[in-house]
Amino acid sequence: MATVVFFHAHPDDEALSTGGTMALMAEAGHRVILVVATRGEEGKPVEGVLEEGEELEDRRSLEVEKSAEILGATRIEFLNYRDSGMIESDTTNHPNCFWQAAKEEAVNRLSNILSTEEVDLIVIYDPNGGYGHPDHIQVHRVGTQWAQENNVRLRWVTLNRDAIRKVVEQTINETTEAGKELDEDLTKREERSSEDSFGMAEKDITHAIDVTSVLDRKRAAVVVHASQIAPDSFFVTLGNDQYEKAFGREWFVDPDAPRTREESLRSDLLLN
Numbered sequence: 001m002a003t004v005v006f007f008h009a010h011p012d013d014e015a016l017s018t019g020g021t022m023a024l025m026a027e028a029g030h031r032v033i034l035v036v037a038t039r040g041e042e043g044k045p046v047e048g049v050l051e052e053g054e055e056l057e058d059r060r061s062l063e064v065e066k067s068a069e070i071l072g073a074t075r076i077e078f079l080n081y082r083d084s085g086m087i088e089s090d091t092t093n094h095p096n097c098f099w100q101a102a103k104e105e106a107v108n109r110l111s112n113i114l115s116t117e118e119v120d121l122i123v124i125y126d127p128n129g130g131y132g133h134p135d136h137i138q139v140h141r142v143g144t145q146w147a148q149e150n151n152v153r154l155r156w157v158t159l160n161r162d163a164i165r166k167v168v169e170q171t172i173n174e175t176t177e178a179g180k181e182l183d184e185d186l187t188k189r190e191e192r193s194s195e196d197s198f199g200m201a202e203k204d205i206t207h208a209i210d211v212t213s214v215l216d217r218k219r220a221a222v223v224v225h226a227s228q229i230a231p232d233s234f235f236v237t238l239g240n241d242q243y244e245k246a247f248g249r250e251w252f253v254d255p256d257a258p259r260t261r262e263e264s265l266r267s268d269l270l271l272n
């Protein structure tokens with residue numbers, strides 16, 4: 001059995017981007033470890049969720065612990081940096097934020113956490129952190145360095161740009177055909193996914209993990225992040241069929257073994 005580390009930036013990233021794969025690996029008997037760099041201080045809390053005097057980072061720490069339990073992770077640790085917020089915001093200058101951390105120091109924190117583990121594989125983000133968030137980019141840099149120093153294989157979790165564009169296009173067509181206006185959320189998704197820095201092209205992706213058999217658990221783990229996921233968000237309201245279409249597969253890259261043109265997407269994250 002393998003030991004697999006999922007290294008994430010904020011509470012909820014684990015469920016949204018790798019929740020299904022974590023659940024499948026735990027189910028198969030592998031040791032799944034979750035390391036989260038920050039406690040998500042800069043997230044926007046859903047209105048009315050926090051108790052009086054309750055700090056967002058405390059709530060989000062509890063949420064990610066619950067999520068890890070649902071997904072079958074046996075150990076969860078924090079690097080305890082501060083959430084850097086979005087790239088253009090002042091919070092990226094905070095001295096304790098992950099974006100400002102010296103790489104060596106962050107690698108040391110990760111090494112200390114993992115010193116007692118025999119890690120077979122570490123999962124980090126692609127070089128642009130999926131969509132450019134500074135903490136996600138930092139996870140890529142720190143995780144890459146740690147993997148090199150410890151001679152551990154790595155995978156990048158990414159967004160399948162082509163698949164997301166297809167779903168967005170389809171939704172836009174259906175909406176306009178029904179004579180309805182495009183809502184803000186959809187317009188934003190279209191804008192974001194049309195950028196070439198968003199995720200990766202399918203031809204550059206090596207692994208597609210079918211997580212439909214554990215999709216109920218992935219969804220439960222997402223919903224546990226109630227401070228971020230409002231009850232009327234599409235993560236909660238989407239019908240099962242549509243949910244499966246949007247979240248039934250998770251996408252990874254083996255940067256050391258690119259996929260040839262003839263080769264189909266690999267289905268086992270542990271195999272090259």
Ligand SMILES: [Zn+2]
Pocket residue numbers: 009010013133136
């Ligand atoms: Zn994040």
